Amino acid sequence: MAQSSSNGQDKSSNTYEALNKIGRGAYGTVYKARDKQTGQEVALKKVCIPLSEDGIPMNTLREIALLKQLNAYDHPNIVKLLDICHGQQIGKDLMMFLVFEHVEQDLAMYIEKHTKGFKTTEIRNLSKQIVHGVDFLHSNRIVHRDLKPQNLLVTSDGHIKLADFGLAKTYDFEMKLTSVVVTLWYRSPEILLGLPYSTAVDIWSIGCIIVELFTRKPLFCGKSENEQLNEILRVLGKPPKDEWPAKNAPIKWSSFDINEKVDIKSIAPSMCENVLSLVMNMLTFDPNKRITALEALNHEYFLEEPINT
Amino acid sequence: MPGWYFDKQELKHTPSGAAGLDYKTEMRYRKEGARFIIDTGMKMDLGYNTTATGVVYYHRFYMFHSFQQFPRFVTACCCLFLAGKVEETPKKCKDIIKIAKALLADNKFATFGSDPKEEVMTLERVLLQTIKFDLQVEHPYLYLLRYAKCLKGDKAKLQKMVQMAWTFVNDSLCTTLSLQWQPEIIAVALMYLAGKLSKFEVVDWVGRNPAHLRWWDMFVEDVTMDLLEDICHQVLDLYSQPEVKSSSESPPPGASRPAAASPSNQSTSRQSNGATTSTTASSASTASSTSEKTQISPETVPPPVNTRIPPPSDVPYPYQTFTHAPPPISYGTPVSFAPPVNTPPPLLGPSPIPSLLSAPPPNAFPPFVNQPPPFTPVVPPPNASFFGNGLPQGHTRHRPPFFPP
Numbered sequence A: 001m002a003q004s005s006s007n008g009q010d011k012s013s014n015t016y017e018a019l020n021k022i023g024r025g026a027y028g029t030v031y032k033a034r035d036k037q038t039g040q041e042v043a044l045k046k047v048c049i050p051l052s053e054d055g056i057p058m059n060t061l062r063e064i065a066l067l068k069q070l071n072a073y074d075h076p077n078i079v080k081l082l083d084i085c086h087g088q089q090i091g092k093d094l095m096m097f098l099v100f101e102h103v104e105q106d107l108a109m110y111i112e113k114h115t116k117g118f119k120t121t122e123i124r125n126l127s128k129q130i131v132h133g134v135d136f137l138h139s140n141r142i143v144h145r146d147l148k149p150q151n152l153l154v155t156s157d158g159h160i161k162l163a164d165f166g167l168a169k170t171y172d173f174e175m176k177l178t179s180v181v182v183t184l185w186y187r188s189p190e191i192l193l194g195l196p197y198s199t200a201v202d203i204w205s206i207g208c209i210i211v212e213l214f215t216r217k218p219l220f221c222g223k224s225e226n227e228q229l230n231e232i233l234r235v236l237g238k239p240p241k242d243e244w245p246a247k248n249a250p251i252k253w254s255s256f257d258i259n260e261k262v263d264i265k266s267i268a269p270s271m272c273e274n275v276l277s278l279v280m281n282m283l284t285f286d287p288n289k290r291i292t293a294l295e296a297l298n299h300e301y302f303l304e305e306p307i308n309t
Numbered sequence B: 001m002p003g004w005y006f007d008k009q010e011l012k013h014t015p016s017g018a019a020g021l022d023y024k025t026e027m028r029y030r031k032e033g034a035r036f037i038i039d040t041g042m043k044m045d046l047g048y049n050t051t052a053t054g055v056v057y058y059h060r061f062y063m064f065h066s067f068q069q070f071p072r073f074v075t076a077c078c079c080l081f082l083a084g085k086v087e088e089t090p091k092k093c094k095d096i097i098k099i100a101k102a103l104l105a106d107n108k109f110a111t112f113g114s115d116p117k118e119e120v121m122t123l124e125r126v127l128l129q130t131i132k133f134d135l136q137v138e139h140p141y142l143y144l145l146r147y148a149k150c151l152k153g154d155k156a157k158l159q160k161m162v163q164m165a166w167t168f169v170n171d172s173l174c175t176t177l178s179l180q181w182q183p184e185i186i187a188v189a190l191m192y193l194a195g196k197l198s199k200f201e202v203v204d205w206v207g208r209n210p211a212h213l214r215w216w217d218m219f220v221e222d223v224t225m226d227l228l229e230d231i232c233h234q235v236l237d238l239y240s241q242p243e244v245k246s247s248s249e250s251p252p253p254g255a256s257r258p259a260a261a262s263p264s265n266q267s268t269s270r271q272s273n274g275a276t277t278s279t280t281a282s283s284a285s286t287a288s289s290t291s292e293k294t295q296i297s298p299e300t301v302p303p304p305v306n307t308r309i310p311p312p313s314d315v316p317y318p319y320q321t322f323t324h325a326p327p328p329i330s331y332g333t334p335v336s337f338a339p340p341v342n343t344p345p346p347l348l349g350p351s352p353i354p355s356l357l358s359a360p361p362p363n364a365f366p367p368f369v370n371q372p373p374p375f376t377p378v379v380p381p382p383n384a385s386f387f388g389n390g391l392p393q394g395h396t397r398h399r400p401p402f403f404p405p
Ligand SMILES: Nc1ncnc2c1ncn2[C@@H]1O[C@H](COP(=O)(O)OP(=O)(O)OP(=O)(O)O)[C@@H](O)[C@H]1O
Pocket: A022, A023, A024, A025, A026, A027, A028, A029, A030, A043, A045, A079, A100, A101, A102, A103, A104, A105, A106, A146, A150, A151, A153, A163, A164
């Protein structure tokens, strides 16, 4: 069928003109590009879909369906998906392009730029938007799983847009581009321990990010799972023994030699009582005791008058 | 999903039309393709949701491509294949083709070329691109069941009405209604039709409010009687269309719809002089054709269709051939239904017209596809926490989904 190739393939290169590479993550490459017709700047995320004997795998289709459906809500804190198109097929892999609105920068760059730090009101504003976006994902039963400043985009007028959820995350292990190191810094204890996890992992990440907004430095910087856990426990202290998932955890509670904890307050002295309380509720060891996104939105910190911060 | 609704004018100016296919033939191709998807899906034990999703893809596809360019049964197979994956009821491409080969006449199967599987698989990408990856599709079934739960009245009659409406929803897939109106509206219209034909008048319902003139005012806004009648007639028209293949058979009695020209405005004026004429879908110019059509009344019973099987004598309507006892309807407050994809209610056992199933002639028009499921097994899926485990339920949560920052 000769027509099909002209209709179904390589719409991407006909429609978009790639400008430059703007990011390379563990699962794909992101280019800045321009829509040839409208001139609109977009972000093209190239992902590689391994084709099965029966075409595009069911999971990929389900995730795309979900991405599209979420997109229809037009949530202010979720990056807008403008288009999806196929690229070439290389062997058993199909290239696909997810076309997103192009956003000025990510939060990592934004933090870096603000060498003098943020105003407390801005931190609260950014934090609230992150929680809003995450609450939206969670209410749609999506766990982001990889929240970090690089995956939070910041528009030129200071709005947060969550990026990089959904697609390609199901291939986790096979699909990683091996040269890219995946950061562990925002990972929750249950992930580090290899335990089953849920929406609470995203809350943990937000806790880390909020502290980072105050200090402009990542809170816990481990180089391995073990080191990362150690970092966490060094700062927060060991949880009570009965909170340690004794049966399932591959690492013993007693293997951590930790006596006293460093206070978050001493790491980020400019944090007020309310934000400290929120962050501590987010950095709770037991995922079941961690605050939820919806609860967080109703936390004192987000309700207080702007003046008080 | 916005962008997938067309008005009647647009439906008459499709790529197939532009390439020289006349409108009647296009409608027949749509009907046959839909029918074929339904038959194939049924043979493969695919649920009504998967089947309906496949049919909607099919209709959408031919709003952007012509029947001349893309052979319709190949497209139909591809739509069912894709719908199977999206609805988590995957079927192997080669198995779908096997069924297609069994169902289709040789000359039609020839359009699949020398490598049918490759043909269908290649089309998958064209299809995805054409339907803009809008894979999640809602169908009237869900709403039909949801609305039925709210209606009060004689249980047996209600049940009969629901079953009939279910049948109409099945058959509506063979029309372009899914390209014109949201599933909510189609559900209301076909329940209205079934209510009329089964003489079940809804006088009370759960959650009734003085502002509501009709039960459906609870669920849909600004739906005029003209619109409802137009939708009903589009479905009823199916039953009066002569089947091309079976033209050698003698037409069933009363095969043409009564053409008495009593204007339909008595009931419509009551509604349409209300404040709003806008409707929630794009097409506002719907009722133009209804004026020359009869008022739907119990006498407007659709004629028996051209199935070769005479309907059992004990059923109240010639096209209704349920063999099982109707499922119980549980009353109570409206429940929020699970997304259809995850937990399609099980079908009620073997189909009552097995001989049609084993070899449905491509052009025959069996009166229904599936039976209405029992109401009870529709349960919300467990609170899945992993991405991909479930569907968004954003709007079922009772709070504003988000606030602008
Ligand atoms: N819409 C966008 N506009 C501007 N920049 C973007 C956009 N999307 C992504 N980027 C940039 O590209 C980087 C990588 O994008 P993204 O996180 O989506 O890809 P990834 O390969 O999945 O990365 P990860 O390693 O986090 O999985 C981001 O950190 C961000 O800097």
